[in-house]
Amino acid sequence: MEKEERDLPWWKKEGLIVAGGWHPLTGRIRSGGQPEDLEEQYEWEYTEQHISRLKELGITLLVGQFDRGLGETDQAEDQERAKKQAQLCHQYGIHHGCYLANTVYFESMLKDHPECEDWVVKTYDGRFVHYGGEQSWRWVACFNSPGWRSRMKKEIKKAVLEVKTDLLHFDNLGVWPEPDSCHCHYCQEAFRRFLQKKYPDTASQKKRFGFTGFDTFRAPNFYLRFIQPWDLERFQSPLLQEWLLFRCWTVTDYIREMSQYARSLNPKIAIDCNGQSIRGVNQALLHGTDHVRQTYWVDIVWEENPDFRQEDDPRRIYPVTHKFRGMNLFRRLGKPVITSYHDEETLAFNLTFSGHPGINTLWGYAEPGKKPLNQPQEGVTELLNFYRRHLLLYTTAQPAAKTAVWRSRLSLAFVSTWTHLSACVLEQILFHHRWPFSIIEDDQLTAKNLQCYKLLILPDCEFISDAQIEIITDFVKNGGSLLFTERTGEYNCLGRKRTDFAFRHLLEEQACFSSSELTETTSFDSHRQSKVIFRSGQLVFAAYEKGRVVYLPSLQYVHPPGTFHSHYNVHYNGIDSRYWKEPYNVSEVLEAIQWLWKDEPDFQIFAFQEVRVDFLQWDDGFLGLSLLRCGPLSEAVRIPLAVKSEHQPQQGICLTPENVEGISLSWKKKSARCWETILPEIYRHGLIRWKPVSGNNS
Numbered sequence: 216m217e218k219e220e221r222d223l224p225w226w227k228k229e230g231l232i233v234a235g236g237w238h239p240l241t242g243r244i245r246s247g248g249q250p251e252d253l254e255e256q257y258e259w260e261y262t263e264q265h266i267s268r269l270k271e272l273g274i275t276l277l278v279g280q281f282d283r284g285l286g287e288t289d290q291a292e293d294q295e296r297a298k299k300q301a302q303l304c305h306q307y308g309i310h311h312g313c314y315l316a317n318t319v320y321f322e323s324m325l326k327d328h329p330e331c332e333d334w335v336v337k338t339y340d341g342r343f344v345h346y347g348g349e350q351s352w353r354w355v356a357c358f359n360s361p362g363w364r365s366r367m368k369k370e371i372k373k374a375v376l377e378v379k380t381d382l383l384h385f386d387n388l389g390v391w392p393e394p395d396s397c398h399c400h401y402c403q404e405a406f407r408r409f410l411q412k413k414y415p416d417t418a419s420q421k422k423r424f425g426f427t428g429f430d431t432f433r434a435p436n437f438y439l440r441f442i443q444p445w446d447l448e449r450f451q452s453p454l455l456q457e458w459l460l461f462r463c464w465t466v467t468d469y470i471r472e473m474s475q476y477a478r479s480l481n482p483k484i485a486i487d488c489n490g491q492s493i494r495g496v497n498q499a500l501l502h503g504t505d506h507v508r509q510t511y512w513v514d515i516v517w518e519e520n521p522d523f524r525q526e527d528d529p530r531r532i533y534p535v536t537h538k539f540r541g542m543n544l545f546r547r548l549g550k551p552v553i554t555s556y557h558d559e560e561t562l563a564f565n566l567t568f569s570g571h572p573g574i575n576t577l578w579g580y581a582e583p584g585k586k587p588l589n590q591p592q593e594g595v596t597e598l599l600n601f602y603r604r605h606l607l608l609y610t611t612a613q614p615a616a617k618t619a620v621w622r623s624r625l626s627l628a629f630v631s632t633w634t635h636l637s638a639c640v641l642e643q644i645l646f647h648h649r650w651p652f653s654i655i656e657d658d659q660l661t662a663k664n665l666q667c668y669k670l671l672i673l674p675d676c677e678f679i680s681d682a683q684i685e686i687i688t689d690f691v692k693n694g695g696s697l698l699f700t701e702r703t704g705e706y707n708c709l710g711r712k713r714t715d716f717a718f719r720h721l722l723e724e725q726a727c728f729s730s731s732e733l734t735e736t737t738s739f740d741s742h743r744q745s746k747v748i749f750r751s752g753q754l755v756f757a758a759y760e761k762g763r764v765v766y767l768p769s770l771q772y773v774h775p776p777g778t779f780h781s782h783y784n785v786h787y788n789g790i791d792s793r794y795w796k797e798p799y800n801v802s803e804v805l806e807a808i809q810w811l812w813k814d815e816p817d818f819q820i821f822a823f824q825e826v827r828v829d830f831l832q833w834d835d836g837f838l839g840l841s842l843l844r845c846g847p848l849s850e851a852v853r854i855p856l857a858v859k860s861e862h863q864p865q866q867g868i869c870l871t872p873e874n875v876e877g878i879s880l881s882w883k884k885k886s887a888r889c890w891e892t893i894l895p896e897i898y899r900h901g902l903i904r905w906k907p908v909s910g911n912n913s
C-alpha cells in the first residue's frame with residue numbers, strides 16, 4: 216500500500232478539500248452590489264492570516280483568481296497577487312489553483328490588443344456574444360481562433376512557470392447556445408475540415424449530403440424561418456447534426472491543446488474543467504459538451520448544477536442527491552468531482568459519491584472575503600475528521616457495479632428531451648432502488664470494457680451504429696444481459712431510419728415488434744413535413760445464445776417532456792429534476808432486471824427508503840458500500856445488509872463518524888451464496904467493507 220500511495224497524485228493522497236476566491240477585484244466591482252469594504256475584504260484573501268486559517272480548516276486546495284480575460288496591463292496587479300498567494304499556500308502546505316475564465320473583458324483587452332476582435336465569437340449576423348445577464352462588457356472567446364489559443368497559452372505559461380501553481384481551473388469550458396454560435400472564418404474553415412476528415416471520399420460525401428465536396432459549405436445558422444432553436448426537439452438535418460458534433464469537437468480540441476501545452480511545461484500540473492458533468496439537458500446542443508472525451512484531458516471535473524428545485528411531490532428525488540450522475544460517470548473513469556456543500560448532509564453526499572469533500576460555501580466560493588473565519592456548520596468538522604482518517608479508502612475506491620447504462624452520444628445530442636428523459640428516469644429507478652450501476656458513454660461501449668458488466672441498459676438509444684450493434688450482440692452471445700427501451704436502434708449513425716428493427720435477431724420469434732412510424736403530416740407543420748408517431752407495445756423477454764434480452768417498448772412517464780419550463784439558458788427546455796420520477800410501470804423495469812440478472816444481487820439493503828449507496832471495490836480485494844441517509848434525521852438506525860459470498864465474508868467492518876475505529880460485522884448465512892448482517896448505528900454516513908470468499912479460497 217505504501218509504495219502505491221507514493222504513486223498517487225496529491226489530490227488522491229490529500230483529498231480535494233477546496234477553498235475559493237477566483238473572482239478578481241475587477242470582476243467583483245463590475246458585477247456590482249459589492250459591500251463598501253470590498254477592497255479590504257479582498258486584500259485579506261492575500262494575507263498570511265487567510266492562508267493559515269485555511270490550513271486550520273484542513274483545506275488542501277485554494278482555487279484563486281488568475282485570468283479573467285483582461286489585458287495584461289490591467290491584470291498585472293492581480294496576477295502579482297496570485298503569485299504571492301501561491302507562495303503563501305505552498306509555505307502552508309496547501310495546493311494552489313489558477314482560474315482561467317475563457318472570456319474577454321474587451322474594454323480592457325482592446326487597450327493591449329486591438330486585434331482581440333479576432334479572438335471572440337462572431338455570430339451568423341456579425342454580432343459579438345456577451346457573457347450573459349448584465350455582463351455586456353464580457354465577450355465570449357472563440358475556441359477555434361488561433362489568436363485566442365496563443366493568448367491562452369501565454370497565460371498558462373505564466374500560471375505554471377511564474378505563479379508556480381499546482382492546478383489550472385478551466386471555467387466556461389463550452390460554446391454558447393444557438394443562435395450565438397461562432398461563424399467566424401476560423402470556425403467556418405474548421406467546420407469544412409471537420410466534414411472533410413469525417414467524409415473523406417466522394418461516396419461517403421454523397422451518401423451524407425447528396426453531392427460531393429465541402430469547399431462551398433458554411434456553418435448553419437439558427438435563424439430558422441419557422442422555429443426558434445430552443446423549440447427544436449429533434450435534429451434530423453445532416454448538416455445540423457454534423458454542426459452539433461463539430462461544436463463538441465471544437466471544445467474537445469481546445470481543452471486537448473491547452474492541457475497538452477500545460478503538461479509540456481509541468482507534467483505534474485493538475486487540470487480541472489467546469490461544464491462536463493451531466494444535468495439532464497442536451498449539453499451537446501447547448502455547450503458542445505462531450506462529457507467523456509473532454510475529460511480525457513483533465514484530472515478533475517467541477518460540477519455546478521444549480522438544479523435545487525423545490526417540490527412538494529413525495530416522488531421527488533431527495534434534493535441532496537441531484538448531482539449523482541456526473542459523480543457516477545467520472546468515478547468509473549477515476550476522475551474526482553468537485554462540487555459545493557453547504558451543510559453536513561450535502562458534505563456526506565459528496566463523500567459518498569465522489570470520495571472528495573469539495574468546497575464549503577460557508578467559507579466562501581468565488582468571492583470569499585473573510586468568510587473562511589466562519590465557524591463550520593454542525594457536524595461538518597466530525598465528517599471532515601472522519602474523512603481524513605480514512606482518506607485513501609475514499610480516494611482509491613473504484614465502482615464495483617456490474618450494470619451499465621449507456622448514454623448514447625448521438626441519441627442525446629440529436630434528441631433534446633425524450634432520450635434524456637428515458638436515461639434520467641432509468642438511472643433514477645436504479646439509484647432509488649440501490650441497484651448499483653455505472654453510466655457509460657460511447658467510448659466505453661467496447662467488447663473489452665463490457666467484460667466487467669453483466670447487464671447493459673440502453674435507454675431509448677435511437678441512434679446506434681452497425682458496429683455498436685455487433686458489440687452488443689457479442690456481449691449477449693457471451694452471456695451478458697441486455698435491456699433496451701422505446702425507440703432504441705431506430706436510426707443508424709448517419710441518421711438514416713433502419714428498414715428493420717436493430718435487435719430483431721436477439722428477440723428471435725418471440726419479438727412482438729411495435730414501434731414508431733414516420734408519417735407525413737396532413738396539417739401544415741411549421742418546420743418539417745413529417746412526424747413520428749409512437750405506438751407502445753408489449754414487453755418482450757427472450758433468450759439469445761448464452762445471454763438474455765428484454766425489450767421494454769414504453770415507459771409510462773409521470774411527466775412527459777414539455778410539462779415544465781426548465782429555462783436552461785433562459786429559453787431551453789430539458790429534463791430537470793422534476794421529471795426524474797419513477798414511471799407508472801416501474802415494476803416492469805424492476806422485474807425485467809431481476810430476470811436478466813440470473814443471480815443473487817451483489818448486495819441488498821433492506822427497509823429504509825432514505826438510504827442511498829455507492830457499491831465500491833478496492834485493490835486489496837475488498838468490496839464495500841459508501842452510504843448516505845438523506846433528509847432530516849432524528850436518530851441513528853440499524854440497517855440489515857445481505858451480501859453475496861460463497862463462504863462467510865472476511866473482516867467485515869462498518870466505519871462511521873460516530874465510531875471511527877469501526878465495528879466488526881458478524882455474518883449469518885441467509886442462503887447458499889448469501890450472508891446477512893446488521894449494520895450498527897448508522898446516522899448520516901458510513902463506509903462498509905467486507906471481503907467476499909469464493910469456493911476456491913476456503
Ligand SMILES: [Zn+2]
Pocket residue numbers: 335336337357358359360397398399400401402
Ligand atoms: Zn469562431
